[in-house]
Each structure stands twice: as structure tokens, then as C-alpha cells.
Amino acid sequence: MGHHSCCNQQKVKRGLWSPEEDEKLIRYITTHGYGCWSEVPEKAGLQRCGKSCRLRWINYLRPDIRRGRFTPEEEKLIISLHGAVGNRWAHIASHLPGRTDNEIKNYWNSWIKKKLKKPSKPSTKTTSITDHHQQQQHQRSQLAYNTITSQQDIFFTQDIGTKSQVLLQDSTIFNSPNQLFFFDSGSLDSMTNVINDATNRSTNNASLFQETSMLNSELCWQVDQVQQQHQVKTSYAIGMDSNYLPSLIESMVPPIEIPRNNNNNLIVGGQEHKNQLNEWSSQMDTLQCCPNYLFWDQEDGSLGGDHENIDPSTSNNMGHILSSFPSL
DNA sequence: AATGTTAACAACCGCCTGGTC
DNA sequence: CGACCAGGCGGTTGTTAACAT
Numbered sequence: 057m058g059h060h061s062c063c064n065q066q067k068v069k070r071g072l073w074s075p076e077e078d079e080k081l082i083r084y085i086t087t088h089g090y091g092c093w094s095e096v097p098e099k100a101g102l103q104r105c106g107k108s109c110r111l112r113w114i115n116y117l118r119p120d121i122r123r124g125r126f127t128p129e130e131e132k133l134i135i136s137l138h139g140a141v142g143n144r145w146a147h148i149a150s151h152l153p154g155r156t157d158n159e160i161k162n163y164w165n166s167w168i169k170k171k172l173k174k175p176s177k178p179s180t181k182t183t184s185i186t187d188h189h190q191q192q193q194h195q196r197s198q199l200a201y202n203t204i205t206s207q208q209d210i211f212f213t214q215d216i217g218t219k220s221q222v223l224l225q226d227s228t229i230f231n232s233p234n235q236l237f238f239f240d241s242g243s244l245d246s247m248t249n250v251i252n253d254a255t256n257r258s259t260n261n262a263s264l265f266q267e268t269s270m271l272n273s274e275l276c277w278q279v280d281q282v283q284q285q286h287q288v289k290t291s292y293a294i295g296m297d298s299n300y301l302p303s304l305i306e307s308m309v310p311p312i313e314i315p316r317n318n319n320n321n322l323i324v325g326g327q328e329h330k331n332q333l334n335e336w337s338s339q340m341d342t343l344q345c346c347p348n349y350l351f352w353d354q355e356d357g358s359l360g361g362d363h364e365n366i367d368p369s370t371s372n373n374m375g376h377i378l379s380s381f382p383s384l
Numbered sequence: 385a386a387t388g389t390t391a392a393c394a395a396c397c398g399c400c401t402g403g404t405c
Numbered sequence: 406c407g408a409c410c411a412g413g414c415g416g417t418t419g420t421t422a423a424c425a426t
Contacts, residue, residue, distance in 0.1 A: 112395085157413095161416085
């Protein structure tokens with residue numbers, strides 16, 4: 057198949073880069089900047105295509121590249137973000153300063169291999185998997201399940217009050233069209249507190265996201281990066297304030313009567329409310345307005361205990377839920 | 385020590401998108 | 406409006422080092 061136009065030239069070298077080539081590229085870019093990548097090889101005296109130079113620079117030679125093993129925090133973040141946005145490696149990498157999409161992708165792929173090689177416990181409630189597609193779905197579900205259970209993923213939470221703050225802090229998570237949110241009905245009170253809190257905050261500009269900025273500022277490690285980060289944060293704040301948050305709040309307030317306390321906060325409780333909320337959730341799903349919310353009974357669908365015993369492909373709604381987990 | 389296997393990483397390929405003419 | 410191009414992205418393959426047998 058055809059190569060990129062810039063690679064059609066003769067005498068274009070491929071394969072691993074030699075230290076001399078690296079040195080040439082570094083020297084050229086640090087003194088001239090890269091400008092147009094297609095011109096870089098010629099000007100830098102390299103027999104490579106511009107695309108190859110770009111990749112080498114971005115993935116390996118950039119001075120702000122952070123090498124070495126992923127920290128547990130980074131790993132957690134990758135897992136969370138991957139759960140939210142799927143295989144959008146560049147997007148995920150943008151949340152990990154100094155890490156490249158390629159690095160994260162490689163890391164994830166080896167991680168997937170490890171996960172898939174771990175034999176899952178045979179299901180006691182067998183469901184016939186008849187075709188390839190279903191097998192893939194099953195595999196994805198199993199993987200998602202493994203991911204979640206092994207990493208205490210934030211989306212399965214009985215501590216939603218605290219953790220939903222995390223969700224609210226990342227617009228990419230909430231904006232994801234395929235995102236799932238699991239609300240343990242026992243935690244609805246704290247969830248509604250968060251929503252009420254967010255509602256209150258949203259009336260006061262983007263104060264919620266200023267806090268986010270403060271948190272993320274720890275990740276800024278270079279002056280120019282700080283500038284970029286600031287832009288990103290600003291766009292978050294604008295996006296969230298003008299689009300995301302109001303729609304979220306609107307979406308999150310079910311069209312059923314839920315009592316409020318003196319502070320005008322929602323009070324959710326009782327089986328009737330749970331049923332209504334689940335009904336509302338399914339309606340939202342149909343409207344594709346705010347899909348994939350689920351309220352369940354702690355007693356019936358508890359995930360707080362031994363996760364090993366749950367087969368996501370067969371348990372009541374877990375199979376359905378996990379099969380719609382963002383692409384893996 | 386030789387060979388096979390695996391994991392990690394680097395690089396390439398092909399497609400998509402946005403800008404320009 | 407379509408063609409062309411460069412840049413960006415995700416999937417995939419190739420390479421190599423580490424480890425096991």
C-alpha cells in the first residue's frame with residue numbers, strides 16, 4: 057500500500073533510529089523548531105520521512121518525555137480514563153503529562169494481554185455463546201469486569217458521594233456518550249448532595265472547576281505546559297459551565313416529585329423512588345439524553361462483596377451493563 | 385550454553401480530519 | 406466543491422532484552 061506522500065522519496069531509511077540520527081534531529085529541532093515536518097528531514101540532514109521524524113520526536117526525543125514505569129496513580133488514571141473514553145490514547149495521554157499516546161497504548165495492550173491470559177472462573181450459570189460476536193462481547197465484558205474489580209474502579213461505587221466528585225471533575229468522563237454510572241441506591245442521598253452542591257456551585261461561575269484546576273495544577277511541570285494546561289482547563293470550565301453542567305443538572309433531575317428538605321436539597325429514599333428513578337433512567341436511555349444511569353437495590357445487586365462470584369455475562373443486568381462498556 | 389518464550393517498547397501503516405488552493 | 410497535503414491518531418507489526426527451560 058502507498059506510503060505517506062513524504063515517504064515516497066527514494067533513500068528513505070526505515071527501522072530503528074541510530075544515536076547519530078537522534079542527535080541530528082534533536083539538534084535541528086532545538087535550534088530551529090520543527091515547523092513543517094516534511095521539511096525537517098532534509099534540513100536536518102536525515103534520510104527519513106517527515107512523519108517518521110515527527111513520531112521519533114513526539115514519542116521519544118521530546119525533552120519533556122517522562123520515562124520509566126507507570127506509577128500506580130498513573131495506572132489508575134489510565135484505567136479510569138480508558139473506561140470513560142475507550143481507545144482514545146491521545147486523549148488519555150493528554151491527562152498524563154510526559155506520557156505519550158504510544159507509550160500508554162503499549163502499556164495498555166500488554167496489560168490487556170495479562171488480563172486475558174488470566175483464566176476467568178467458569179460460570180455456574182452458563183449462557184450459550186453461539187457466535188463470534190457474542191464471544192467478543194463476552195471477552196470485553198470479562199475484561200471490563202476484571203478491570204473494574206481489580207482496580208476498585210470509581211464507577212462502581214458505594215461511596216458515590218466522594219467519588220462522584222471525581223466524576224464531576226472530569227468533563228471527559230461525564231461527556232462520554234457511552235459512559236456508565238452505577239448508582240447504588242443506598243448512596244443516592246450522597247449523590248443528590250453532590251448534584252445539589254454542583255447546582256449551587258454552577259450558579260457561581262465555574263467555581264467547581266477552579267478547584268479542579270487547583271488539583272490539576274500539580275501536574276504542570278513545565279512553564280509552557282502550564283500554559284497548555286490552563287487552556288485545557290479553561291475550555292473545560294467554559295464547556296462545562298455553558299453546556300455540560302446545566303444539561304447534566306437538567307438531565308439529573310428526574311421528572312418525578314422528589315421531596316426536598318429545608319435547604320431545597322433532594323431527598324431520595326424508599327422503594328418507590330428507586331422504581332421511579334429506574335423508570336426515569338430507562339426513559340433517559342431511550343432519549344439518549346443521559347443514558348446508562350442505573351439505580352439498584354443494595355440488597356439485590358450489591359457489588360460490595362465478593363466480586364469473584366459474579367459473572368458479568370450472566371448475572372441479571374451486569375451482562376447488559378458491561379457489554380455496553382466503552383470499547384476495549 | 386543454547387534455545388524457546390514472553391513482555392516491553394519502537395516504529396510503521398493506513399485512515400481520518402482540517403486547512404488551503 | 407473537490408483535490409491535495411500535512412498532521413494526527415489508532416491499530417498493528419517488528420525488534421530486542423529478559424527470563425525460563
